[in-house]
Amino acid sequence: MSKVNFSVENQIGFIEINNPPVNALDQELLNELSVLLDNISNEIDVLIISGAGEKAFVAGADIGEFPQLSKETGEQLSLNGQRVFNKLEAMPQPVIAAIDGFALGGGLELALACDFRIATTRSQLGLPEVKLGIIPGYGGTQRLARLIGPGKAKQFIFSGEFISAEQAAQIGLVEEVTNESAIDEAKRWAKKIQSRGLLAVSAAKRAIHEGLQTTLQEGLALEANLFGEICETKDKNEGVTAFLEKREPKFMKI
Template sequence: MEFETILLEERDGIFVLTINRPKVLNALNHTVLTELDRAIDFIKTKENTLGLVITGAGEKSFVAGADISEFQGKTPEEARKQSEWGQSIFKKIEDLPFPSIAAINGFALGGGLELAMSCTFRYASPNAKVGQPEVKLGLIPGYAGTQRLTRLIGHSKAMEICMTGRMVSAEEALKIGIVDRIVEENLVDEAIKSIKDIQKNSPIAVYYCKKAIMEGKEMPFEKACALESNLFGLCFATEDAKEGVSAFLEKREAKFKGK
């Protein structure tokens, strides 16, 4: 596929998607979001995909936020529809049946942090800075930032970050749980390695783990436990479960096929 504002490559079953607008710190405009939507739809059609890494071009920024020039003149209804559209794209990323990692190589602000939070994990370079600074523009996050950040780090800290609009360093982001790791160098390569390590396990079991956690967190505890029980049962219908148990009992390494 050809794109104007993103780069998409496949490395051994793992897609690397790069937001490619370094002159404007990879800001999200209408074209970027349209192409991101297309790219995710394309990736979903590819069989045997192991994972997705999302990063930004250059060394300064993952995504520094939305392209503010596109906000001028929007009506309330247009803004609401814009918010719903962006949320739908990021939900597609969150719902992918394999792990995704945001490789945060600099600023991840506003829509950039919202994009990163739609990924399964977030790895950051030491110079990364994250935040939801929309209040400084008289706005609030619109791509589910208030909701994902709250679920990620709790309501009190999420309110503090959203209401002050301050930037959070990589070290603090790691401490409070916004990012999962700080990677000193070769950020994208390390993200790829992590996905490969995860997918040495049964891809079906990895998917069911993600499904149980992501769907279960929105349910009452008893219903979430029932979901876990159902998925646990479904595992026993897979060749991977039979192979995993046999390999353990035979004291050998399992060879999973994702079936």
């Protein structure tokens, strides 16, 4: 049985992590996810990631794989997880994490590789690796510090404590907390994004991601270059014309 389910609804893609009881990220699952990400069609406008069941989004890596790790095999395990999550982060489409339940360790690192995160009020988030005598290895030390700042990231990682969805929202770790279904709220955002110029959304995602890895001046130059490229698209012409004609635009699909 597959540990990663994929479906499409109205050009919104849904990835469900399905590895009971807590959707642990073992190597088999990561390999399945990697292959899936390589083969997702560009016809998908937005991607939503969730966890199966009612207990966890993803409660971490499979700790049963850790006892025999050496320096070499530990580094390879880390690099493999990073490679998969880098693919997710590099998707041209917006990727939304719909978190319900525990998002811990590798599970939170998976969510950090998404563009933004929606969590239910009952969710708990954490990077508890130090409690096992290890550190986050799938990008957590890097993405979390870039998202919430190094001080907060250090406090979070050094303590290994869990925090509530509300606390996560206060520090900018999740963008929205809902009393309802996280997937339904993610779908609402996905539909809103679908109504926009998707070429522009993809370009904006690239500008933000690549710009954060450079100086401000280099980021501004990238923004200007992408802005210029968008100006030559049918979407720019349609968007501007629709605005002037006071009607809804009909943008192209990417």
